[in-house]
Amino acid sequence: MKILRTLAVAGAAAALAFMPTAANAVTLNVEYDATGWSHINTTDSDLWIKPTTLSLAMESDDGTFTGHMPLQPADTKFHLLGFLPVKAQVNFIEAAPVTGSIAYVDGANKVTSTASYYIRLSDVLIGGLPAFVGNNCRTKVPVTIPANTPAGESFDVTNGGRLVGEYTIGAFQNCGLQTFILNQIVPGHGSTIDLNVSNGRISVG
């Protein structure tokens, strides 16, 4: 069982919550603001990653971390067969915690991380008409989204930085009669994410 101790940060009311995990290792709970965009390559459409909070538990001995980044539903629109407008709400259901690490490499701080979500579609309109997809129209397997410090940039632990990655969307299931058509359009490689992470702060324990 881990024992939680809380320490007061001088000059601040926030409490440092940490858990000793190994000799000399301390876990620091940190939060960041995060927002950005994701481009869906297969539909050539963009999703706004609405402002959210990236919460991390960082290990002092090796810079690894685990955490969460809840994503609000985002609306997307694209054209089917090049002309038929499609709108949908894209929901991100966390499938696994965010994991990663930070390290000082070649003169820069580099973050390497992975997030994992099921992508669920809802409120689908095809040609302006509702297309019933049910309540569980989602990817069969989680979408693994890497989010790393871009080449040539450095992540500032206090002020944050950009995290980018490329990911693949797999096949959908449980979308009723729309399953087949959706799987001809949406799944594929080359989608990207570009996050701006900022305002690092020790989370209140």
Next chain:
Amino acid sequence: MRRFIRGVGAAVGAAAFVGVAATTAYAGPPANVTVGGATTGSHAISGHTTGAISFNAGGVAMSCTSGTATGSVTAGSYTPYPTPNVATITGTTWSGCVGPLGIPMNVAHSGTWGLQITGNESGTVTPGRLVNISATVTSATPGLCSFKVAGTVNGSFNDATSTGAHTHNGQLLSVVTAGSTLTVSNVVGCFNLIPNGASANFAGTYHVTKTDNNTEWPIKITT
């Protein structure tokens, strides 16, 4: 034209001499150091920063709101450059130090640091370096981050005469980040952002006074 060094400010804390740490011996006229006119003897010197101190190690930036230093300068004639130690710093304090995310940090001085002149005076500014620096930096929260730092920094001493006691118009020792050879060792924690062997530097400006009578003395360096 030969000018005589008549005063030496103990580079307290971060006496830095600007620019270049000389690597070859200079076979010219000596650098003469005096303290308040005295040409011999050891004279206690104190200094305090005129502003914040910046400190960087590996991928981490830190700062301190203020600092002090104590030591002594030995008046005499030194063969440049770099000279042997013209002053030594036996203690420093670092206040209000914070690291990333506002984490409080503590800096502990270690050993005796040396101050050496490394070049000719230009106007009222003399280049030099602070050698044998050694300190331990530790997070106020146990276990988060600690490391040792050691090496040499460059800087300058401006011996423009102050217009009154404890004013900051002159007698300023400035440390700069350029040319720092500080390296990090004995790292514990620090989130993989300060690896052993990483480079470090710090910068700040100290106002120097003569300790034994707590007044300013014109500290002149001529080369």
